[in-house]
Amino acid sequence: xxxxFEHRQSAHCESGVTSNLLSISSGGKITEPLAFGIGAGLxxxxxxxxxxxxxPAIAFRTFPGYIFNRTSKSLGIPVVSKKFSSKEKAEAYxxxxxxxxxxxxxxxxxxxxxYFPREYRFHFNAHNLIVYGKEGDNYLISDPIMETTNIMxxxxxxxxxxxxxxxxxxxxxxxxxxxxxxxDDTLRQAIKNGIKKNVxxxxxxxxxxxxxxxxxxxxxxxxxxxxxxxxxxxRLYLAxxxxxxEEIGTGGGGFRYIYGAFLQEADAYLPGNQLPEISVIxxxxxxxxxxxxxxxxxxxxxxxxxxxxxxxxxxxxxxxxEVEKKAFETLKKIKWQ
Amino acid sequence: xxxxxxxxxxSALGKITKEVCYATDSSGKYNAExxxxxxxxxxxxxVAWEGIDKRIAAxxxxxxxxxxxxxxFFMEYRLMDxxxxxxxxxxxxxxxxxxxxxxxxxxLSNKQLQKYAEAxxxxxxxxxxxxxxxx
Numbered sequence: 001x002x003x004x005f006e007h008r009q010s011a012h013c014e015s016g017v018t019s020n021l022l023s024i025s026s027g028g029k030i031t032e033p034l035a036f037g038i039g040a041g042l043x044x045x046x047x048x049x050x051x052x053x054x055x056p057a058i059a060f061r062t063f064p065g066y067i068f069n070r071t072s073k074s075l076g077i078p079v080v081s082k083k084f085s086s087k088e089k090a091e092a093y094x095x096x097x098x099x100x101x102x103x104x105x106x107x108x109x110x111x112x113x114x115y116f117p118r119e120y121r122f123h124f125n126a127h128n129l130i131v132y133g134k135e136g137d138n139y140l141i142s143d144p145i146m147e148t149t150n151i152m153x154x155x156x157x158x159x160x161x162x163x164x165x166x167x168x169x170x171x172x173x174x175x176x177x178x179x180x181x182x183x184d185d186t187l188r189q190a191i192k193n194g195i196k197k198n199v200x201x202x203x204x205x206x207x208x209x210x211x212x213x214x215x216x217x218x219x220x221x222x223x224x225x226x227x228x229x230x231x232x233x234x235r236l237y238l239a240x241x242x243x244x245x246e247e248i249g250t251g252g253g254g255f256r257y258i259y260g261a262f263l264q265e266a267d268a269y270l271p272g273n274q275l276p277e278i279s280v281i282x283x284x285x286x287x288x289x290x291x292x293x294x295x296x297x298x299x300x301x302x303x304x305x306x307x308x309x310x311x312x313x314x315x316x317x318x319x320x321x322e323v324e325k326k327a328f329e330t331l332k333k334i335k336w337q
Numbered sequence: 338x339x340x341x342x343x344x345x346x347x348s349a350l351g352k353i354t355k356e357v358c359y360a361t362d363s364s365g366k367y368n369a370e371x372x373x374x375x376x377x378x379x380x381x382x383x384v385a386w387e388g389i390d391k392r393i394a395a396x397x398x399x400x401x402x403x404x405x406x407x408x409x410f411f412m413e414y415r416l417m418d419x420x421x422x423x424x425x426x427x428x429x430x431x432x433x434x435x436x437x438x439x440x441x442x443x444x445l446s447n448k449q450l451q452k453y454a455e456a457x458x459x460x461x462x463x464x465x466x467x468x469x470x471x472x
Contacts, residue, residue, distance in 0.1 A: 011357040011369070033359070033367070053385060053416070111416070112458065119349040119382055123421055147354045164424025165417075239384035246378040257338060257359040261367035276365075283361060286338060297377040300384045 002133035005103045007142040007149050008032075011254055012061070015041055016144025017105045017128040018068045021175060025077060026182045037262030038074050038190045039067030040197035042255055044324075045210045046218045050166070053122060055240035058218070061255045062201070064126035064167060068105065068174060070197070074190040075182050081174040087158055090171030094131060094139075097175065103132040103142075107172035109163020115143070115150045125167040131157070184269060191266045192336060198259075199332045202324065212325045219317030226310045234310070238296040245289060256286030272337035274330075281327040285320055292316035340370055348374025348382075389416065400467060406442030407467045408433070411457045414469065425456035 006023065010016025015036040022030040036042075043062040050057040061067075072079045084090035097104045109125040110116060133140035138151040152160075161171045202211040209217070225234040246254065263279035295313055298304045340360045350356065351373035360370045396413040399405045412422060419430045426433070435441050436453075447461065454461045463470065 009357050009369075011359060032369070054388075115353070117349040117353060119386065123416055145354070145356065165421040168424065235384060236388060239381040242377060242381040243385065246375065246381070254358055257367070260361075261359045261369075264367050279367075280365070283338070290338065293377050297380050301380055 001098060002135065002140060003098065003101055003103050005130070005132040005142065008144070009147055010144040011258055012036065012041075013128040013143070013145055014064065014067045014126075015039065015258065017130055018071050020130060020142065020144060021068075021103065021105055022072070022075070022077065022182075025176060025178070025180045026075070029182060029187065030071070030075075031265060033258050033261035033265050034187075034191070035067060035071050036255075036258045037198070037266060038194035039069075039071040040194050040201060041067050042198055042259045043201055043210070044212070044214045044218075046214050046221075047209060052124075052166075052244075053240065055237050058241050058244045060245050064107070064128075065172075068128075070194070071190070072176055074193050075180075075186055077180040077182070078177045079174060080177060081172070083169075083173075084171035087162055087171070090161060090173070091154065091158060094173060095134065097173070098131065098134055102175050102178070103130050104173050104175040105130055106157075106161055107169035107174075108157075108160035109165070109169060110160075111163060112156070112159045113143075114152060114156050115146065123163070123165045125163050125165055125169055188269050191269060195266075195331055195334075199328050202328045203332065212321050212328065215317050215321040215324065219314040219321065221314075222317065223311050223314035226305075226307055231305055235300040235302070235305075238313070239300040242293045242296050242300075245293060254286070256282050256289060260286065270336065273334050278327060278330050281323060281330070285323045285327065288316065288320045288323060292320065340368070343370055343372045344375035344377075345373045346376040346379060348379045350374060389413070397467065400439075403439055406437050406439045407464060408437050408442065408453065410467050411453070411459070411464065415457050417456070422453075422456060426452040428452070 006020070008016070008020055010019065010032040012032070015032045018035040018039065019030045019032045022035065039062070041061050043059060045059045047057040047059070069079065082093065084093070094104065105128055107125070108127050108129060109123060110127045111121050111123045113121065113127070129144070130142040131139050132142055137154050139154065139157050141150045141152050143150060161169055163169060205211050208214060225237060229237065260279045260282035263275045263282065267273070267275040292313065295316060299309055299313065338360045340362050343358060343360050355371040355373055357369050358372050359367050361367055393410070393413045396410045400407050400410050412418070419433045422433055423430045436445065450461045450464060454464050457464065
């Protein structure tokens with residue numbers, strides 16, 4: 001069986017899955033940037049006590065699962081979301097959803113995804129894809145970061161749905177209930193709420209690990225890496241940071257650009273609030289993240305690596321923190337027209 | 338990022354799919370565009386794999402010297418720590434640590450070996466002989 005479903009490629013898996021799953025109830029209005037912004041997707045967090053591939057965990061977007069849940073909730077769309085302890089029950093439930101004509105989002109681990117090249121396969125368990133049908137033993141897969149759709153055998157799909165390690169998906173499946181209609185008024189309110197939530201996450205989370213203060217704190221830490229960790233480990237850490245910043249499909253400071261695109265699209269619904277002007281600041285932040293990554297590459301390629309180079313690296317982040325602070329403070333001050 | 342600045346350095350992924358990224362056109366408007374990959378990102382991935390390849394080679398030598406069982410080789414090869422492997426096999430972490438001892442490993446039942454083979458996506462013979470076939 002195959003459900004009528006349009007595969008649209010996107011820059012980031014979860015915002016892509018969200019916009020593609022909501023495309024029917026929203027009549028195609030919910031694009032990827034809108035899903036990302038309404039879901040308050042932009043973030044920064046430096047979590048030193050969680051290790052990913054022997055390096056610190058650094059996130060440039062919000063926690064897995066939040067974008068879909070926030071976006072749907074904000075748009076008043078009821079969602080179904082389930083995890084399983086039994087593989088058999090997980091597959092039976094998936095088949096039931098497909099029989100009922102619901103394409104569904106699945107959280108999966110990347111490591112055993114058959115269509116990914118080996119170089120990209122790590123034990124990262126917060127990837128998202130859509131299952132939209134089954135033919136024989138094969139499931140029809142729409143992975144939003146891929147140009148085209150794929151197929152996976154029932155064994156292959158079960159394996160990635162029950163991947164193990166940090167953030168193990170446990171067969172996590174989710175989809176919006178049918179029949180909800182999104183009006184422009186709902187959309188306007190959802191955009192405002194998303195911006196408000198993102199302002200809070202970037203400016204007001206206490207402590208120095210998250211948001212703008214997290215960027216600043218990380219910048220200061222990087223300046224000490226060379227002395228504290230030695231050049232080899234510092235190289236690995238910087239490469240890790242760039243890989244997190246450049247998660248597959250985000251093409252360079254990518255999340256900042258998605259947010260910039262979101263503000264431009266939001267302007268069509270909420271004109272007269274200077275959103276296009278603020279979008280330009282996010283483009284600037286994205287460009288600065290890219291420049292920082294180029295500098296980091298100089299260090300991890302071994303071309304440069306003096307203390308002065310690490311100071312410059314840290315200063316990039318301090319400057320970015322200032323720019324993103326300005327951007328979110330401007331958003332915070334908006335008196336909605 | 339402007340549209341004409343989108344990097345087009347072909348990555349391992351770029352051979353299979355282009356990636357979507359958002360970039361501005363001449364009037365400053367954002368559009369979804371395609372990129373084949375970016376050298377900066379490719380190098381970051383290379384650095385990560387250099388580290389992993391070193392660990393795999395070291396593990397292989399340890400197994401050949403009979404200091405450790407082939408489990409360690411496949412754990413490095415599959416980027417699995419004891420926690421992840423415990424998740425896939427159902428063994429406890431302390432059991433896996435015991436099985437890393439070649440003497441203990443050689444006494445494992447076929448059923449136990451089968452669990453490891455499945456976790457690593459290989460055959461039991463390959464597990465014992467440290468043979469790698471795919472990718």
